[in-house]
Amino acid sequence: MATITPHKIPPAGAAERPSELVVRRRSRRAEFQKSWRLHWQLYLLALVPIAYFVIFKYVPMAFNVIAFKDYSPVLGPWGSEWVGLDNFQRLFTNPVFGTLLKNTFILAFYLVLASFPIPILLAIALNEIRNGWFKRTVQMVTYAPYFISTVVVVSITILLLAPNGIVNDGIGNVGAGPIDFLGDPNFFRHVYVWSDVWQTAGYSAVIYMAALAGIDPALHESAKVDGASRLQRIRHIDLPGIMPTAVIMLILGVGNMMAIGFEKAYLLQNSLNLAQSEIIPTYVYKTGLINADFSMATAVGLFNSVVNLCLLLVVNFVAKRVTGNGLWR
Amino acid sequence: MSATTLSKKPPKVREPFSDRMFLIVVTLMLVVLLALVLLPLIYIVASSFSSPAAVNAGRVSLWPVEFSLEAYRSALSNSEVLQGYYNSLIYAVAGTIISVTLTVAIAYPLSRKTFYGRNVIMTLLIFTMLFSGGLIPTYMVVHDLGMLDTRWALLIPNAIGVWQVIIARTFFANTVPDELYEASQLDGAGGLRTLWSVVLPLSKPLLAVLALMYTIYQWNTYFDALVYLKDPDLFPLQIVLRNILILNTPGRAGSVDLAQSMHQMQLANVLRYALIVISSLPVLIIYPFVARFFTKGVLVGAVKG
Numbered sequence: 001m002a003t004i005t006p007h008k009i010p011p012a013g014a015a016e017r018p019s020e021l022v023v024r025r026r027s028r029r030a031e032f033q034k035s036w037r038l039h040w041q042l043y044l045l046a047l048v049p050i051a052y053f054v055i056f057k058y059v060p061m062a063f064n065v066i067a068f069k070d071y072s073p074v075l076g077p078w079g080s081e082w083v084g085l086d087n088f089q090r091l092f093t094n095p096v097f098g099t100l101l102k103n104t105f106i107l108a109f110y111l112v113l114a115s116f117p118i119p120i121l122l123a124i125a126l127n128e129i130r131n132g133w134f135k136r137t138v139q140m141v142t143y144a145p146y147f148i149s150t151v152v153v154v155s156i157t158i159l160l161l162a163p164n165g166i167v168n169d170g171i172g173n174v175g176a177g178p179i180d181f182l183g184d185p186n187f188f189r190h191v192y193v194w195s196d197v198w199q200t201a202g203y204s205a206v207i208y209m210a211a212l213a214g215i216d217p218a219l220h221e222s223a224k225v226d227g228a229s230r231l232q233r234i235r236h237i238d239l240p241g242i243m244p245t246a247v248i249m250l251i252l253g254v255g256n257m258m259a260i261g262f263e264k265a266y267l268l269q270n271s272l273n274l275a276q277s278e279i280i281p282t283y284v285y286k287t288g289l290i291n292a293d294f295s296m297a298t299a300v301g302l303f304n305s306v307v308n309l310c311l312l313l314v315v316n317f318v319a320k321r322v323t324g325n326g327l328w329r
Numbered sequence: 330m331s332a333t334t335l336s337k338k339p340p341k342v343r344e345p346f347s348d349r350m351f352l353i354v355v356t357l358m359l360v361v362l363l364a365l366v367l368l369p370l371i372y373i374v375a376s377s378f379s380s381p382a383a384v385n386a387g388r389v390s391l392w393p394v395e396f397s398l399e400a401y402r403s404a405l406s407n408s409e410v411l412q413g414y415y416n417s418l419i420y421a422v423a424g425t426i427i428s429v430t431l432t433v434a435i436a437y438p439l440s441r442k443t444f445y446g447r448n449v450i451m452t453l454l455i456f457t458m459l460f461s462g463g464l465i466p467t468y469m470v471v472h473d474l475g476m477l478d479t480r481w482a483l484l485i486p487n488a489i490g491v492w493q494v495i496i497a498r499t500f501f502a503n504t505v506p507d508e509l510y511e512a513s514q515l516d517g518a519g520g521l522r523t524l525w526s527v528v529l530p531l532s533k534p535l536l537a538v539l540a541l542m543y544t545i546y547q548w549n550t551y552f553d554a555l556v557y558l559k560d561p562d563l564f565p566l567q568i569v570l571r572n573i574l575i576l577n578t579p580g581r582a583g584s585v586d587l588a589q590s591m592h593q594m595q596l597a598n599v600l601r602y603a604l605i606v607i608s609s610l611p612v613l614i615i616y617p618f619v620a621r622f623f624t625k626g627v628l629v630g631a632v633k634g
Contacts, residue, residue: 031445032445032446034445035443035444035445035446036445038443038514038520039438039441039443039444039445039520040520041519041520041521042437042438042441042444042520042521042524043438045434045437045438045520045521045524046434046435046438046439046450048431048434049431049432049434049435049489050435050450052431052485052488052489053453053454053457053489055470055474056467056470056485056486056487057457057461057462058453058457058462059462059466059470060461060462060463060466060467060469060470061460061462061466062466063462063465063466063469063470064462064463064466066465066466077469122359122362125355125358125359126359128351128352128355129352129355129356129359134356134359137363138359138362138363140617140620141363141366141367142362142363142366143616143620144366144370144613144616145366145370147545147549147609147612147613147616148549148609148612148613149548149549149550149551149567149570149608149609150549150551151549151551151567151570151571151574151575152570152574152605152608152609154575155570155574155575155601155605156369156370156373156605158574158575159373159601159602159605160369160372164387166372166387166390169387198365198366198369202366206624210624229345229347229348229351230344230348230351230352231347231351255459262464262552263550263551263552267571267575281464284463284464284465285464285556288464288465288468289464289465289468289556294465294469297464297465298463298465298466301463301464301465301466302463304463305460305461305463308460309459309460312459
């Protein structure tokens with residue numbers, strides 16, 4: 001995992017000893033000069049991508065100040081008038097906010113909960129199969145939907161689940177009335193989550209397959225000699241073996257939780273299911289780009305990003321405590 | 330395995346009954362899963378090759394009924410679809426070239442151990458994965474740069490993926506031995522020369538993986554176009570698909586005749602099935618050949634990042 005080694009922070013009190021600071025500065029400078037002499041061309045090369053990150057990632061972070069302002073396009077983000085926490089106050093007292101938060105959280109939790117265990121089960125099941133042809137076929141087919149676009153996956157979902165679609169035809173044959181999967185708000189989350197699992201389970205399983213392949217076969221051999229059943233071997237060898245991978249996948253899943261697909265939610269959304277399908281990202285899009293309330297939309301987006309970051313840090317902390325595995329050291 | 334013939338070797342234990350049962354259950358489970366993934370796709374393909382009337386009457390299940398290419402003819406004569414296809418090809422090719430170039434340009438320096446500041450830069454890149462500026466502020470930047478409603482809006486603002494940088498950096502760090510750098514330095518090659526004539530020739534698998542990832546991203550994404558583009562002439566295929574498939578706005582309709590408009594409606598419906606096939610075909614055709622590389626790339630990033 002990414003080893004983020006922060007530069008050594010000078011020990012407390014170092015600032016009062018100017019001589020040491022000067023020495024450190026000088027040595028850093030010397031180090032940079034040495035590196036520059038060797039790599040000046042690479043520094044120039046890296047300049048363009050670095051500019052990209054500054055312009056498209058860090059400048060927007062700075063533009064988040066308009067969440068605390070009454071943004072006017074004429075005055076620009078820096079010239080607009082400060083309003084303190086007004087936008088947030090407006091947001092938190094807005095009756096929509098509670099629903100928004102609830103919808104986002106439930107959908108996100110549901111998604112993590114459903115899409116975490118299934119790839120693991122799939123990988124373990126595939127790992128048990130000895131027939132190479134069958135194994136490859138299942139792997140190939142389940143992996144394929146990952147490469148289909150969100151628009152197409154949602155279209156397929158809509159075509160299948162429409163009131164006159166094939167699924168409802170099947171339900172009708174059994175004698176039940178047609179179910180309005182797409183219009184009934186209560187079905188939105190199920191449709192969203194399970195079409196997502198349909199699309200990504202095979203892809204995520206690949207990562208676990210690799211982890212399973214990395215387990216020492218000798219462990220399985222000796223367990224077999226000891227008379228362990230397949231199920232026991234899965235429980236005591238395979239599951240612990242993929243634990244580190246699973247933890248990291250879970251952290252990443254939770255870390256991306258609040259960033260859940262605007263893309264898909266917006267596509268599956270319609271005026272009928274809005275009660276459960278309106279989530280923070282779709283609200284940001286509508287408030288900001290359709291109603292042109294930039295400050296408000298930015299405030300909502302900032303709130304979302306901060307919550308997301310906090311969740312990631314908390315999960316990472318807990319995972320490190322419990323399992324010893326984390327995103328970074 | 331038949332261990333009976335080799336009686337000298339320790340006899341292979343025949344799996345106990347419970348294990349064989351377990352294996353059967355697992356296999357059945359996988360067969361069900363296979364069906365769940367495959368059947369919707371087969372249904373879509375079968376419908377796309379059926380007559381509009383059969384599709385509308387719900388008579389198609391897993392095999393084309395009244396085989397017909399009408400849907401495809403209609404899809405391929407739709408000017409919006411063709412324009413979208415053309416635009417998406419441009420975005421995919423140009424976007425991939427730009428993205429791969431920029432990714433290598435940052436990943437390679439970061440892979441060199443003697444590159445001063447690499448840890449700070451890497452940390453700053455990874456931070457952008459954890460905390461994003463958000464939709465509106467990014468939109469403001471794109472607006473201020475005058476990129477709105479131009480092709481650049483789809484090519485530049487998401488040109489570099491940090492994940493891809495991690496993959497590339499790991500690849501460079503693990504595949505190019507330090508001795509090669511020393512040798513090329515002795516030969517008097519500068520940093521760029523070394524990258525071009527020593528490192529890149531060794532990195533073809535990496536370049537392939539990056540190109541694939543970016544191409545598929547460009548082909549499949551619609552979000553940036555939704556946010557940044559208003560001009561229909563610039564729309565990528567996915568936006569056209571969304572308009573036709575999800576918003577139900579099938580191009581121009583303009584017939585007065587009832588029977589004909591009925592047929593038009595049916596055609597519009599079956600057109601959607603054909604569009605799904607046409608738009609996903611390029612990706613699904615190359616997929617079996619590239620899945621392996623793709624996986625490898627993902628794993629390199631996942632294991633070593």
